[in-house]
Amino acid sequence: MKKVEAIIKPFKLDEVKTALSAVAVQGMTVTEVRGFGRQKGHKEVYRGAEYVVELVPKVKIEVVVPDQVVTRVVETIAKAAKTGKIGDGKIFVIPVEEAVRIRTGERGEGAL
Amino acid sequence: MKRTFITFVVAGLIGLSLAYSAGIVLAQDQAKIGATTKIDTGDTAWMLISAALVLLMTPGLALFYGGMVRAKNVLGTIMHSFIIIAIITVQWILFGYSLAFGPDVGGIIGNLSWFGLNGVGLDPYPDYAATVPHQVFMIYQGMFAIITPALITGAIAERMKFKTFIVFTVLWATLVYDPMAHWVWGVGGWIRKMGALDFAGGTVVHISSGISALAAALMVGRRKGFGLEPMAPHNLPMTITGAAILWFGWFGFNAGSAIAAGKLSANAFVVTHIATSGAALSWAVAEWIYKGKSTTLGAASGAVAGLVAITPASGFVGPMPALLIGLVAGILCYLGVFSKNRFGYDDSLDVVGIHGVGGTWGALATGLFASKAINEAGENGLFWGNPGLLGVQVLAVAATWIYAFLMTLIILKILDWTMGLRVSEEEEEMGLDLSQHSETGYNF
Numbered sequence: 001m002k003k004v005e006a007i008i009k010p011f012k013l014d015e016v017k018t019a020l021s022a023v024a025v026q027g028m029t030v031t032e033v034r035g036f037g038r039q040k041g042h043k044e045v046y047r048g049a050e051y052v053v054e055l056v057p058k059v060k061i062e063v064v065v066p067d068q069v070v071t072r073v074v075e076t077i078a079k080a081a082k083t084g085k086i087g088d089g090k091i092f093v094i095p096v097e098e099a100v101r102i103r104t105g106e107r108g109e110g111a112l
Numbered sequence: 113m114k115r116t117f118i119t120f121v122v123a124g125l126i127g128l129s130l131a132y133s134a135g136i137v138l139a140q141d142q143a144k145i146g147a148t149t150k151i152d153t154g155d156t157a158w159m160l161i162s163a164a165l166v167l168l169m170t171p172g173l174a175l176f177y178g179g180m181v182r183a184k185n186v187l188g189t190i191m192h193s194f195i196i197i198a199i200i201t202v203q204w205i206l207f208g209y210s211l212a213f214g215p216d217v218g219g220i221i222g223n224l225s226w227f228g229l230n231g232v233g234l235d236p237y238p239d240y241a242a243t244v245p246h247q248v249f250m251i252y253q254g255m256f257a258i259i260t261p262a263l264i265t266g267a268i269a270e271r272m273k274f275k276t277f278i279v280f281t282v283l284w285a286t287l288v289y290d291p292m293a294h295w296v297w298g299v300g301g302w303i304r305k306m307g308a309l310d311f312a313g314g315t316v317v318h319i320s321s322g323i324s325a326l327a328a329a330l331m332v333g334r335r336k337g338f339g340l341e342p343m344a345p346h347n348l349p350m351t352i353t354g355a356a357i358l359w360f361g362w363f364g365f366n367a368g369s370a371i372a373a374g375k376l377s378a379n380a381f382v383v384t385h386i387a388t389s390g391a392a393l394s395w396a397v398a399e400w401i402y403k404g405k406s407t408t409l410g411a412a413s414g415a416v417a418g419l420v421a422i423t424p425a426s427g428f429v430g431p432m433p434a435l436l437i438g439l440v441a442g443i444l445c446y447l448g449v450f451s452k453n454r455f456g457y458d459d460s461l462d463v464v465g466i467h468g469v470g471g472t473w474g475a476l477a478t479g480l481f482a483s484k485a486i487n488e489a490g491e492n493g494l495f496w497g498n499p500g501l502l503g504v505q506v507l508a509v510a511a512t513w514i515y516a517f518l519m520t521l522i523i524l525k526i527l528d529w530t531m532g533l534r535v536s537e538e539e540e541e542m543g544l545d546l547s548q549h550s551e552t553g554y555n556f
Contacts, residue, residue, distance in 0.1 A: 044344060045403050046180075047413060047462060048449045051342045 001096040001109060002070045006061045007035065007089040008081040013059050019080035020063065023072055027112075029062045039087030058089060064096050066109045149236045152243035158373035159241075159248045165364025166255035170197055170262050172361055176354030176416070177266050177461050179347040180409075184543025185270045186346065186553040192265035196281055197258050203285055204254040205229050211290035213240065213253065216300025221291050239299045241371045252368060253293070260289050260317045266461030267325035268332045268533075270343075271540050274548040276531045283523045288324060288516050292316050296508070308508035309482055309490055309501065311380065312369035314424025314475040315508050320516040322468025325459060327520035332533050334458035336540050348409055355412035359388060362419045366426040379486055380426040383434035384419065390438025391418025391445075398446045410446070413466065417445035420470035425478040428490045433481035437474065445470050472509055479505035 008016060013030065020028065034055035041054040065073050074091055082088055101111040174193035181189045200208070207227055214222030226232050229250065237246040261281050268277070295303040296316050303315070310316060335343065345351060366384040370377035395414025396406040421441035422434055429437065448465035452458070459465065479502030482493035492498040527533060534540070539547035546552065 045399075045405070045407060046345055046409055048453050049343070050403075051344055053342075 001064055001099055001112065002067060003062055003064045003094045003096050004070065004073050004077065004091060005094060006077045006081065006091045007033065007058050008061065008077070009083065009087060009089060010057055010059045012081045012083070013061070016061060016077055016080040019076050020073070023069070023076050025063055025065060025069075025073060025076075027063070031060045031062075033058050033060045037087070037090070056087065064099060064112055066112065149238045149242040151236060151245060152372070155241075155243040155372045155374075156245065156248055158377065159244045159252055159368060159371065162364035162368025163248070163252040163255050165361045166252070166259065166368065167197070167361075169358050169361035169365065170194075170255075170259045172354045172357030173259065173262050174354065175350050176358060176412075177269065177351075179349065179351030179354065180345040180461055181269050182343060182543070183346040183553060184545055186545065187551050188274070188544025188548055189265070189269055191274075191549060192269075192277065193262040195278070196262045196265075199278060199281055200258045200261065200285055201254060203282055204257050205250075208257055208285060208290050209250050209254065211286065212257070212293035213250075213298050216294070216298060219300055219302035219305065220294070222294050222298055243372060249371065252371075256313055256317060256365070257285060257289055257293070260313075260321050261285055263317070263321035263463055263467055264325045264328055266463040267329040267459045269460040270544065271335050271534050272332055273532060273535050274544075276527050276533055279531065280523060280527055283527075284324065284520065287523065288320060288519050289316070292320050292512065292516065295511075303508050303511065306504055306507065307491060307501070308504045309428055309478050310424045310475065310508070311427035311478075312366045312423045314420075314471045314478070315512045318420045318423060318467040318471030319475065319509060319512045322464050322466070322471055323513050323517045324520040325463035326457070326468065327517050328524060329452075329457045329459040329464070331521060331524040331528065334456075335460065336537060338458050345409065352408055352412050355415055359415055359419065362388075362423075366423060370427060376427055376487055379430070383429060383431055384422050384426050386431050387422035387425075387434040387438030387441065388415050388418035390435045391415060391421065391442035394439045394442030395446045396442075398443050402446075413449075413462070414442040414446070417441045417466050417470045420445075420467055421474035421477065423471070424474045425481065427487050428478055428482035428493075430481075430483065430486055433477070437477045437481070440477075441470050441473055444473050475505050475509050476502065479503075 006016070017028070034057055036054050036056055039056055041052055041056055044051045044053055061077070063073065070093060074093065077091055098107065099111040100107055170193050174190040177193065178186045178190045205228065207224055209229065209232065210224050210226035211222050214224070214226045217223050229247070232246050232250050234245040234247055236242055236244060237249065241249040261284055264284070293316050295301040296308065296310050297304060362384060363381055367377040367381040370380055392411050392415040395417065396411050399410045400406045418438040418441050421437050425434070425437060445466050448469035449462045451465065452462070478493065480494045482490050482501060483496050484490055484492050491501045494502045524533060535544065535547055
């Protein structure tokens with residue numbers, strides 16, 4: 001099992017969700033985050049005070065999938081989230097030790 | 113038994129006669145006043161509404177300021193304005209009104225004969241308002257006494273101890289506002305006798321609070337992290353709402369200062385609206401030129417600057433001078449808020465830049481553009497051939513600057529020694545809402 005963690009542009013969320021369900025990924029966790037990589041922030045002006053806000057709003061999607069589909073999931077996300085402009089985001093793959101379905105107690109890939 | 117009964121009856125009759133005669137004497141005094149001036153229902157209705165409009169400005173101010181601070185301080189900031197309503201109302205009816213408008217002592221202050229509104233009845237008091245009940249005039253003025261200290265709170269936002277703030281409010285109202293109101297508006301007040309014109313409170317409200325805010329910002333010191341941490345407004349929609357409420361309520365502030373419903377109040381209403389619009393525009397344009405974009409905070413701030421500037425002039429100038437006053441106010445106050453960057457004081461919500469600078473410009477502009485054609489009880493200004501008025505306005509402004517600044521410094525110094533002005537560092541970090549009031553503004 002692997003966790004695929006993707007940081008993407010917020011407006012791409014719907015597209016990525018739709019693309020993932022097309023490859024049979026039914027569940028995910030979505031968080032609103034802020035961060036930066038190479039994308040510059042923006043400037044805000046309040047009367048005499050000027051602020052450079054470096055942290056850019058993004059969306060983080062986490063899905064845990066069986067090993068066999070990891071590559072397909074990563075490609076699906078990357079394709080759906082891409083705009084070609086700076087700030088498209090990143091995807092990370094992290095090994096997962098255990099998964100448990102709380103309602104039934106199932107473990108391992110059956111819990112996914 | 114018979115002697116006791118007769119004694120009581122006689123004593124009772126004497127007592128009743130005394131009370132009755134005293135009542136007749138008072139009634140005669142009142143009747144004398146009532147005989148010369150009659151209550152006008154139109155004036156009274158307008159003044160009651162105006163008083164309510166001016167009251168609404170204080171919660172409006174609470175929202176204006178509240179949106180500009182960080183979320184952790186929103187309730188603390190709103191509480192400043194809100195609780196002032198209650199505190200100053202009690203101070204006003206007990207002795208504030210008497211000090212400000214009561215029988216004059218040496219041109220400096222009123223006496224305490226109107227303590228607890230004693231003698232302030234429902235018949236008109238023609239020295240101030242010939243056609244409305246005296247209590248209507250009193251309550252109208254009370255709303256001004258409320259909002260003036262509330263303006264200062266912008267300079268000490270996000271870091272002042274609540275207990276000390278309450279004591280400061282009462283002391284400032286008694287030692288700065290009440291005397292100043294007496295000097296400028298009270299019968300016998302020395303600035304009024306000098307001939308200075310202040311229709312609705314340029315000196316008494318805006319310059320005094322603006323310059324006191326400077327003293328307060330210097331005494332209380334900068335916020336922790338000022339200049340290093342971002343301290344962006346947390347809720348500008350709230351701020352704009354507050355500004356809109358201020359604009360609405362200000363019609364009571366300026367047009368109500370005619371103390372009557374008629375030509376003068378019409379003039380004040382119209383020029384107030386014109387100046388405010390002009391200032392909102394000129395601030396927005398100034399921003400566009402300096403920073404490349406116009407902001408909503410700038411438009412709202414410009415509007416407030418215009419409202420401040422037209423305040424002393426509203427009963428003395430016509431529409432075109434009002435437009436000019438507003439256009440200049442927007443630019444002057446926009447530049448004014450930058451002065452805190454240059455001098456390094458933390459006037460958190462720009463009370464000095466807007467009320468101090470705007471009020472000063474308005475008072476001087478009155479000296480330029482006042483016209484007896486608008487208000488016979490006024491005077492002509494420089495552009496109507498009378499440079500004397502401008503000189504008197506300058507004196508009034510200078511006296512306000514000096515007195516309000518020094519007195520505020522003294523009050524705060526004493527409070528600093530006795531009670532401490534600031535919350536602790538951890539409390540400031542935690543935010544006033546939690547540390548001073550055990551509340552959170554937003555529980556999403």
